[in-house]
Amino acid sequence: MRFLFRWRKRRNEELNEEIQGHLELAARENMESGLAPKDAQTAARREFGSIALAEEVTRDMWGGRWFVDLLQDVRYGLRTLRKSPGFTTVAVLTLALGIGATTGVFSVVNTLLLRSLPFHDPSRLALLQNFIPPDGSAEEFHDWRKRSAYLADAAVFEEWDVTLGGAHALIRAHTAYTSWNFFSVLGVQPLLGRGFLPGEDASRRSVAVIGYGLWQDLFAGDPHALEATIQVDGKPVTIIGIAPPRFDYPGKTVLWGPGNFSPGNNGWITIARLKPDISWQHARAAFDTEAARWVAKGGVRAEFFPQPRMLSLQDGLLGPVKNASLILLIAVALMLLIACSNVANLLLARTTDRTAELSIRAALGASRFRLARQLLTECLLISVVAALTGFLVAFWTISLAAKVEPPPLGAQSYSILDGRVLAFTVLVSVFSAGLFGLLPSLYVHRFRAFGTRTSGGTRGSRLARDTFVVTQVALTIVLLSGSVSVGRAFLDLMGTDRGYAVKGIDTVSVSLDGTAHQPEKRELPYFEEVLDHLRTLPGVRAASATEFLPLDATAFVGGPFGLDGHVAERNSIVVPVFSDYFRAIGGSILYGRAFNDKEVRSGANVAVVSEEFAAGFGAPAAVVGRQLTNGDEHRKIVGVIRRTDYQIGAIEAEFQVFVPDSTPGAFCCTFVVRVDGAAQQHLARVRDAIRSVDPEVPVFGVKTMEQRLDETVARPRFYRTMVWAFTGFALLLVVVGTYGILGYAVARRTHEIGIRMALGATQGRVARFVVGEVLLMVCAGIAGGAPLAFWVKPVAAALIGRSAGGVTAPIAFGSIIVFGIAVLAAYLPVRRATKVDPMVALRYE
Amino acid sequence: MTSAKEKYQSRTEILQGTLDMLILQVLHWGPRHGYALSKVIRTDSGQILKVDTGSLYPALHRLERKGWIAAEWKASELGPRLRIYRLTKSGRKQLIVERSRWAQLTEAIDGILNPAKQESES
Numbered sequence: 001m002r003f004l005f006r007w008r009k010r011r012n013e014e015l016n017e018e019i020q021g022h023l024e025l026a027a028r029e030n031m032e033s034g035l036a037p038k039d040a041q042t043a044a045r046r047e048f049g050s051i052a053l054a055e056e057v058t059r060d061m062w063g064g065r066w067f068v069d070l071l072q073d074v075r076y077g078l079r080t081l082r083k084s085p086g087f088t089t090v091a092v093l094t095l096a097l098g099i100g101a102t103t104g105v106f107s108v109v110n111t112l113l114l115r116s117l118p119f120h121d122p123s124r125l126a127l128l129q130n131f132i133p134p135d136g137s138a139e140e141f142h143d144w145r146k147r148s149a150y151l152a153d154a155a156v157f158e159e160w161d162v163t164l165g166g167a168h169a170l171i172r173a174h175t176a177y178t179s180w181n182f183f184s185v186l187g188v189q190p191l192l193g194r195g196f197l198p199g200e201d202a203s204r205r206s207v208a209v210i211g212y213g214l215w216q217d218l219f220a221g222d223p224h225a226l227e228a229t230i231q232v233d234g235k236p237v238t239i240i241g242i243a244p245p246r247f248d249y250p251g252k253t254v255l256w257g258p259g260n261f262s263p264g265n266n267g268w269i270t271i272a273r274l275k276p277d278i279s280w281q282h283a284r285a286a287f288d289t290e291a292a293r294w295v296a297k298g299g300v301r302a303e304f305f306p307q308p309r310m311l312s313l314q315d316g317l318l319g320p321v322k323n324a325s326l327i328l329l330i331a332v333a334l335m336l337l338i339a340c341s342n343v344a345n346l347l348l349a350r351t352t353d354r355t356a357e358l359s360i361r362a363a364l365g366a367s368r369f370r371l372a373r374q375l376l377t378e379c380l381l382i383s384v385v386a387a388l389t390g391f392l393v394a395f396w397t398i399s400l401a402a403k404v405e406p407p408p409l410g411a412q413s414y415s416i417l418d419g420r421v422l423a424f425t426v427l428v429s430v431f432s433a434g435l436f437g438l439l440p441s442l443y444v445h446r447f448r449a450f451g452t453r454t455s456g457g458t459r460g461s462r463l464a465r466d467t468f469v470v471t472q473v474a475l476t477i478v479l480l481s482g483s484v485s486v487g488r489a490f491l492d493l494m495g496t497d498r499g500y501a502v503k504g505i506d507t508v509s510v511s512l513d514g515t516a517h518q519p520e521k522r523e524l525p526y527f528e529e530v531l532d533h534l535r536t537l538p539g540v541r542a543a544s545a546t547e548f549l550p551l552d553a554t555a556f557v558g559g560p561f562g563l564d565g566h567v568a569e570r571n572s573i574v575v576p577v578f579s580d581y582f583r584a585i586g587g588s589i590l591y592g593r594a595f596n597d598k599e600v601r602s603g604a605n606v607a608v609v610s611e612e613f614a615a616g617f618g619a620p621a622a623v624v625g626r627q628l629t630n631g632d633e634h635r636k637i638v639g640v641i642r643r644t645d646y647q648i649g650a651i652e653a654e655f656q657v658f659v660p661d662s663t664p665g666a667f668c669c670t671f672v673v674r675v676d677g678a679a680q681q682h683l684a685r686v687r688d689a690i691r692s693v694d695p696e697v698p699v700f701g702v703k704t705m706e707q708r709l710d711e712t713v714a715r716p717r718f719y720r721t722m723v724w725a726f727t728g729f730a731l732l733l734v735v736v737g738t739y740g741i742l743g744y745a746v747a748r749r750t751h752e753i754g755i756r757m758a759l760g761a762t763q764g765r766v767a768r769f770v771v772g773e774v775l776l777m778v779c780a781g782i783a784g785g786a787p788l789a790f791w792v793k794p795v796a797a798a799l800i801g802r803s804a805g806g807v808t809a810p811i812a813f814g815s816i817i818v819f820g821i822a823v824l825a826a827y828l829p830v831r832r833a834t835k836v837d838p839m840v841a842l843r844y845e
Numbered sequence: 846m847t848s849a850k851e852k853y854q855s856r857t858e859i860l861q862g863t864l865d866m867l868i869l870q871v872l873h874w875g876p877r878h879g880y881a882l883s884k885v886i887r888t889d890s891g892q893i894l895k896v897d898t899g900s901l902y903p904a905l906h907r908l909e910r911k912g913w914i915a916a917e918w919k920a921s922e923l924g925p926r927l928r929i930y931r932l933t934k935s936g937r938k939q940l941i942v943e944r945s946r947w948a949q950l951t952e953a954i955d956g957i958l959n960p961a962k963q964e965s966e967s
Contacts, residue, residue, distance in 0.1 A: 014918075014928070018879060019902065021925040025880040047898075054899045061906040 004064075011062060015055055023048060069370075073377035081381060087350060090736075091343045092386045097729060098332075098339035099383075099428055100390025104397025105332045105722075107421045109325050111407055111414050117314055118246075118411035120187020121273075126283070127316030128154075128270040131291050131308035136263045138202035141179060145272075150286040154272035155185040157259065159250055161668065163511050163698045164214075165231030170698040172511070173214070174252050175232070177259040183209070185273055186249065193226045193241035201258040208232070209241035211254040232257070234514020248410035271313060284310050317408040323798040325405075328722055331482060334475050335726045335733075336432065341468045342737040343382070344436035348465060349744050351375065351440040372441040379437030380430065387429040391416060394425075404718035439464050465741050466777055472737055473781020473818055474788065476730050480814030481789040481807060483720075483727040488810070489796035490720045493713060499644030500550055501586025502705050506679050506686045507549060509701035511668040516696060524601065524662065527578065527669065530693045534673055537689055539682055542674040544584040546577040547661060549670045550646045551712045559630045561609075561657050563617045563637075571654045572613060573646065576661035582608075582641060584672045592624040592639030595660045603662030608639040613655035628657065635659065670701065679704035719799035731821060738825035742774060746829040750836055758838040767830050774826045782815045789814065864896070864904050866943040869936055872914060876931035879905060905930060913939045 023044050030040035048054070059065070081088045116122045133156065134140045145154040157178035164171045176182075180196035183189070190209055200207065210218075210225070219225035229236045237257065248254065250269070259268075274283045291308035315322065351358070358371055366374075398414040407413060415421065510530075512518050517526045527545055534543035561572040579597045582589055590611060599606055607628045614620035620640050628635040646656055661669075671690060675682040687702045703711075746753070753766055761769075789811045871877065871885050882905075883896040908914045913936030921927045932940070 015902070015906075017926060018928045019898075021878065021921075021927050022880040022898070024925050025878075025927075049897065049899050054902050057899060057903040058906050061903045061910060063910060 004067075008062075008068065012055075012059070015058055019048075019051055019054065069373075070377065073374050074381065076374065077378040077381045080378060084350070087346060088382070091346055091382050092389060094339045094343055094733065095383060095386030095432060096389035097393055098336035098390075099387050099425065099432065100393025101397055101726065102329075102332045102336050102428055103387075103390060103416060103421065103425045104394035104401070105325070105329050106424050107394065107398055107414050107416050107418065108401045108405070109329050110418060110421050110424075111412050112318055112321060112325055113314075114420060115412070115418075117317070118409060119249075119313075122313065124152075124274045124276070125186070125313035126151075126272045126274060127311045127313050128272060128287065128291075129309045129311055129316060130306045131270060131287075131294065132156075132268050133270055135261055135268055138179065138199070138259075138261045141261060142181075148272075150275055150278050150283045151272045152275045153181060153185045154270060155179045155182040156268040156270050157182055157250060158267040158269065159253060161511075162233045162255070163513055164218075164255070165234065165514060172698060172700045173254045175255040175257060176250055176253040177257045179259055182256065185271060188244065188247055190241035191244045192223060193239070195241055196258050201261065203258070204260065205258065206232075206235060206237045207240045207258065208237045209243055209256045210239055211243050211248060212245040213248075214254040215242045231514060233511075234518065246409075246411040251408075252410065280312070320798065320801070321405060323794075324719055327795055327798050328719065331479060331723055331726045334479050335730050336428070337435075338472050338475050338479075338730045338733050338737075340432045340435045341472050342733045342740075343432075344439055345465060345468050345737055345741055347375075347379065347436060347440040349740070375441045376433070376437045379433040379440075383429040383433035386432075387425055390425075400718070404714050465745070469738055469741055469777045469822075470781040470784060472734050473778050473822065474785030476727075476734050476818055477782060477785030477811065477814045478789045478792065479723075479727045479730050480817060481810040482792040482795045483723045484810035484813050485792055485796045485807060486720050486723045486799055489800035490713075490716055493716060493800055496645050497643070498550070499587055499642050500705075501674070502709055504675055504677070504679050505585065505705035506673040506675060506683045507670050507701065507703055507705060507708065508673075508687050508690050508699060509668050509670040510690065510697050510699055512697060513668075515694070515698075517694070526694065526697070528601075530671065530690055531578065533689055533693055534671065534686065537682075537685065539676045540673055540686075541676060542580050542584040543671065544578045544581040545661070545669050545671045546575060546581055546585075547669055548573070548575045548646075549672065549708070550585070550644065551708050552670075561613070561628055561630045561655070563623060563629065564627050565629050566617070568613055568616050568655060572609075572657045573654045575646075575656055575658045577658050578661055581658070581672065584674045586674065587644055588642045590640045590642050591621040592637070594639055595658075600660040600662060604660055605635045606638045606660065607635040608641050608658040609637055610641055610656040611643045613657070614640045616655075679706065716800040723795075723799065731817070734818065735821055735825045738774070738822050739828065742770070742826050742829040743832070745773075746770065746833045749833075753833050753836045754838045754840070757836060763834040766836070767834050770830045770833050771823070771826055774822055778819055778822045782818065786811050786815065863947070864900060865908060866940070866947060867894075867896075868901075868904060868908060868930075869913065869932060869940040869943065872930055872932040873937070873940060876929045878927040878929050882930070908936070911939075912936070 023041070026044035026047060027037075027040045030043050031037055035043060045051075117125070119125060133154065134144045135156065141156060145151060148154065155178060157176045159174060159176045161172055162175050164173045178196070178201070180198055180201040183195040189195075191212060193209070195209060196207070208230075210230075215221060215225055218230065219228070225239055225242065228239050230239065231237070232255065243256070274280070278286075287308075287310040295308065361371060362368070394416050398416065402414050416425075512523050512526065517523050531543050531545065534540055559572065559574065560567050562568050577595070579595050579600050581587075582594050589608070591614075592608070594608065595604075595606065598604075609623065609628060611620055614623040617623055623637050624640060626637055628637050641656075641658065644656060647654065671686070673682070673686050675686075683702060683704060687699060691697075691699050756769075757763075757766065790807055792810070793807050867886055868882060871882055871889075877885065879898075879901060883898065883901055886894055886896050905914070905916075909916055909930070913933060914930045915933050916928050916930050918926050919929045
């Protein structure tokens with residue numbers, strides 16, 4: 001850049017010299033033809049014409065004129081912006097928040113929705129949801145996939161947590177057990193060693209591929225880890241391969257083993273790769289036909305099972321997050337629009353104030369285009385500085401998002417330093433600059449070379465300003481109604497009567513898989529010993545254990561339970577529990593009784609059902625003593641428990657059936673300890689007490705119930721906070737914007753108000769007249785925004801996971817708030833208007 | 846004397862688009878500086894064509910940027926340093942192109958002005 005300036009400077013000097021040479025030669029000739037030296041020079045100059053013009057036009061021939069102009073505009077722009085630091089700061093901060101938050105949310109959307117998955121040819125990968133292929137044996141499954149008319153390949157897997165026994169310590173780890181071709185379907189090659197071989201999923205060989213992270217943790221990246229043996233739930237497993245870095249599909253898996261096919265396993269998840277020549281539409285049609293046949297054949301009971309669907313793997317990984325992130329993007333874009341209109345307003349006012357300067361420049365020969373370009377350059381400058389500042393906001397947004405809503409795959413990460421995100425930011429900044437710079441630039445056409453001082457209250461600019469207020473109000477109402485309904489849904493979520501206590505409960509999980517208690521069928525004695533120990537601790541009111549804690553929605557086993565052979569209207573989940581569970585968790589038995597120790601020890605055929613289940617069969621009290629049925633299985637119902645919210649936020653929650661847990665430890669078990677006072681204070685003591693019974697048993701999930709709830713609602717809470725933050729900022733902008741516009745309008749019209757007052761208008765009339773205008777604008781905004789706000793209906797469902805009633809109340813509420821805020825913002829300007837002294841006002845200007 | 850003055854008064858602006866060709870043609874005879882160029886065009890056209898300096902220098906700089914002419918500074922015995930322009934190879938080619946275009950143009954205009962002559966010739 002500096003080089004360019006130096007080059008131009010030198011060329012300028014040379015041009016000057018060249019023309020001076022020309023003049024000198026001409027003058028010399030004139031002298032030779034007899035003129036006096038002075039006259040000769042004058043004649044030469046007259047002959048030459050305008051030197052400045054010749055130079056100017058010649059300079060244009062050098063090229064890059066636009067660039068020099070741009071630099072000039074930028075330097076001038078920077079100087080003007082520095083001269084009004086207040087305006088610049090407000091404009092830059094407003095936009096920085098808007099652009100930054102938009103960039104942050106977009107980079108999340110970019111990672112989740114736009115960037116392809118880190119697999120081979122990911123656009124052809126599908127997830128067959130709610131569908132289980134033939135899985136009686138490995139042969140059956142592989143036969144099915146090979147014969148498929150629309151799938152090139154397919155793999156199944158199931159996932160659960162295991163205890164890994166290393167040389168040093170026990171680790172709980174997420175694992176997946178897969179058909180042998182799992183890695184090849186995804187197109188992923190192990191970093192070291194090999195994947196599974198054909199037939200390995202039928203051989204029951206104890207081999208495993210481990211994740212890169214686990215390899216680093218356990219073996220410090222030593223290649224000799226291949227062929228080494230690790231303990232998985234106490235059984236030796238040989239490592240045959242190391243997965244590439246950051247490969248952790250499905251769901252943060254660190255160890256993959258060959259699957260174990262057996263009839264009736266309903267835990268399989270199926271992924272597939274489409275045949276190369278088939279379209280998604282055709283593949284979907286083919287799948288729907290096959291799935292319908294499968295359902296008809298009794299693969300599942302259609303009325304209890306969600307519809308089988310073929311999704312792209314990307315959509316399948318995202319689930320509800322997809323809509324949530326798009327909605328956040330819309331919310332943040334609305335906020336950016338409001339920010340832009342505010343800055344546009346400020347600029348418009350400033351441009352009006354700069355009438356004198358712009359008129360003088362026009363008089364000196366600047367074209368309108370040049371003036372408009374100057375203004376747009378200033379806007380771009382503001383926008384660029386705002387975007388740079390906004391990166392801080394964006395970084396903050398994505399680090400928050402990564403905590404609450406981490407990407408589904410380890411290889412994905414939210415990043416701003418991504419081509420698409422950066423391009424988006426540039427686009428948004430330029431677009432914003434255009435948006436808030438357009439009107440002020442159009443305003444330039446008013447500047448004539450003469451008539452330096454036009455009244456600021458011209459109709460065009462006032463109309464523009466009024467339009468801003470109306471637009472802002474309309475957009476804010478959309479945001480406000482959205483955040484009111486999100487807030488209400490969240491309150492609903494938090495305020496639900498859960499049917500169990502949240503405070504005063506400590507929970508600690510253990511797994512007996514692979515410990516000394518398991519092979520000898522000594523699980524139950526272990527639990528009884530621990531429970532006896534826990535119940536003697538000071539401060540412990542009750543202690544029990546269960547395989548499925550509320551909120552732990554990952555491990556439910558359910559079934560179409562019924563009463564005396566009549567199937568209930570919804571599926572139920574089975575919750576195996578120990579005695580005293582209901583007291584420990586703070587639930588209450590409505591009718592009948594809880595289990596006793598004897599029933600737990602003997603695994604008696606008894607059950608406690610939830611109130612909702614019972615309500616489906618008439619009076620809840622009447623089900624006590626009747627038979628709970630599931631196919632051929634029978635259990636005597638001994639009690640009915642009050643409604644318990646096991647799956648928080650689930651719109652279609654299942655009923656619960658509690659049974660005595662005589663064979664605990666199949667997956668893992670969680671101790672539930674009701675304590676006096678704060679749960680946090682007892683937590684470590686409870687954990688140590690459990691550990692003291694057998695230090696070999698891995699202890700994990702040491703949390704209070706409150707912590708578990710917090711983790712569960714972290715996502716909806718995050719969404720709510722984001723929407724509220726956007727809305728809060730938008731409201732602030734409306735206050736500032738309305739105040740600014742009104743204040744400006746009143747200042748501009750001091751003269752007019754003065755005349756009105758001189759002609760006899762009272763203070764009240766002036767106030768009414770100013771307020772009336774505000775109210776008119778706000779009402780127009782409400783009229784425009786309210787219909788738009790009806791679109792927020794699905795917002796709460798997508799963000800919080802439950803709908804929150806109608807949208808009328810939020811819209812009404814939003815309108816009232818905006819109305820109130822506008823009136824508040826109008827107060828000071830109106831007061832100033834009524835305090836106008838007619839004599840001073842008339843002398844104004 | 847009077848005829849020179851009449852001629853001077855009836856001088857015309859150079860036809861749009863022909864200045865480039867004239868410059869190239871004059872430089873074809875040898876390198877020259879701007880002032881000499883304008884003088885040559887004026888005298889060789891019998892004082893009819895007057896080069897406006899406001900377009901001469903932009904034209905020179907434009908041609909230089911296109912690479913048809915090149916410039917260098919030379920010290921003159923008269924005093925000031927002078928910027929001397931000369932034709933380049935591509936400028937020579939351009940001159941041929943422009944000349945043939947000009948020939949076509951004059952022929953075409955001639956044909957319109959003297960239709961009979963054209964017919965009798967063909």
